Amino acid sequence: MRHTGRQGPPAETADGPRGGPAGAGGPGRAQVPVVVIGAGKVAHAAHLREMRDLSQLIRPAAVIDPDPAHRAALMAGFDRVAVCTSAEEAVWAGARAALVLSPWWTHRDAVIGCLEAGLPVLCEKPVSLDLAEIDELIAAERRTGVPVTAGYMKRHDPVVQLFVEHCRDNAATARRISVDIHDPNAPHLVDHLVPYPAPPYGPQPPAAREALGRALGPGASGTQAEVYARGLGGSLIHQVNIVHAALEGTGRTLHGSLEHSVQWAGGSAVSCRWRPDDELLVEVSHLRLPEHRRYRETIEFTGTDTVATLTLPSPYARDEGATLHIDTWEPDTGAATRTTHRSGPAVTGFREQLRAWTRSIAWSAEAEAEADAGGLPAPRRGIWPLPGLREARADTLAVREAALRLA
Structure with a gap:
């Protein structure tokens, strides 16, 4: 050392x-x-x-x-x-x-x-x-x-948290959740942030191909493995996690309710549709578009009397933040109300994730100190509510099923 x-x-x-x-x-x-x-x-x-x-x-x-x-x-x-x-x-x-x-x-x-x-x-x-x-x-x-x-750093953005809370509050009237991502996934997004030449976008390395073979099983095609590693598992798994968080407590999950998944443009674009029950449809799409100069992500929740539209910049951007528009209508008068929430510059999911995680670690250390002193350790507040392995498993179940059903 x-x-x-x-x-x-x-x-x-x-x-x-x-x-x-x-x-x-x-x-x-x-x-x-x-x-x-x-x-x-x-x-x-x-x-x-x-x-x-x-x-x-x-x-x-x-x-x-x-x-x-x-x-x-x-x-x-x-x-x-x-x-x-x-x-x-x-x-x-x-x-x-x-x-x-x-x-x-x-x-x-x-x-x-x-x-x-x-x-x-x-x-x-x-x-x-x-x-x-x-x-x-x-x-x-x-x-x-x-x-x-x-x-899942997006979950720590305060505006994303407001979106999730709105979805939970209106879950009984939910009719559709949609995700649309235009992702350049191109050098201009991150090369200036990396102090050495970043590896080019290209085929999966041998170790990754072996791991994907184990994960998907011997019957999976090369295209299924590629889309699973990138559009589904590399990107949309974030948004699947947000959807699962929004549906928490409703008994609705994505795995087992897949209606279709399709790839096109040589596997650089993928779209999936789930129907957790007769009232709700969930649709997600990821397009890799290297010619686009900016990353664009839109997540929209539609209920019977509300629409919440969340837009997110590139996760590496500091000069812009998330924006949430919430539109509601009064059932009797039809009067419309729009509320807008914005994250300030540099309020990134990565930063807020580190804040939340270090708080949880600090509390854990205090609990250990109490135990060492002969007292009973306090509950580890702030640790278990953070996204954990069981959430990761539920998200992986959903995107793996979509990969194996790709048309």
Whole structure:
């Protein structure tokens, strides 16, 4: 294990000074040192960028990544980072939690290693596209008592939360939920955020193809595997999670109610339709359109007397936020009311996710301290309500069924 990293004066950010001493998390809040497992594109384009601005809450104490360039790029932006090869080494280096940001087919081994080492985990989506692996992770979480949070960062945007609450409040009158995504998935969206040449968009690597074969079974076609890995499992699984959250408590689920799924444009576009009951239709579409300059996402809930329209920018954008329009009609007079909610600039799902997760980790640490002092540990408030493995399993069930039924 090597300790290295850049030394220099702290820089001021919107959230306070950077580079303070370990544990300087502000009044009543300890800074959470984490091990970053996987320092690739999503780490640099999202999580590490937010961590630099939230240094009073969270800092990388260790990094695990087989690529020296990835490790060097991370350590160039943070002080006192240890290079480790296992979760156990990261604990010795001071890590108290883990961010698993490596490719999805590596998540099973990484997460189990962290749970065995006692490290609470925030795991990027998809947690896994293999249901058997998710079941193993659920069993490991139960066995160790260490929680895993699924990286559904959109769920932490305050405007998305308002949308979900509106859907729940009007679930009895729900008639349609639609999702429409135009995704460039092109270099101009993230290359400027990654401090080394990002790998080009291309075929799945051999390890991913093997993992997809296990996840879908031997009868799956190459097109089904490609769409499962990208349009369905790589993108729409986020929105499937939002739909499941909106329908929570209603008894409605997507798995088992699929009417059709279809791919076109060589697998770069996919659309699915579910009918959870006779009253409700759910339709989702993802189109990869490299020529488009901007990412566009629209989720709309239609009830008998209301329409809620949520629009979201690229998850990597900081110069614009989510917008929610809620239209309602009075049943007697027909009078219409529109309410609009907007997230401010830089109120990103990634940032709010790190805030929520570090709060949960801090509470866990307080509970452990009480237990060590001979008292009974308090409930881990703020941990279990975060999206977890059981939600990830329900979402994977739905998108896997859609992949295997692709026309």
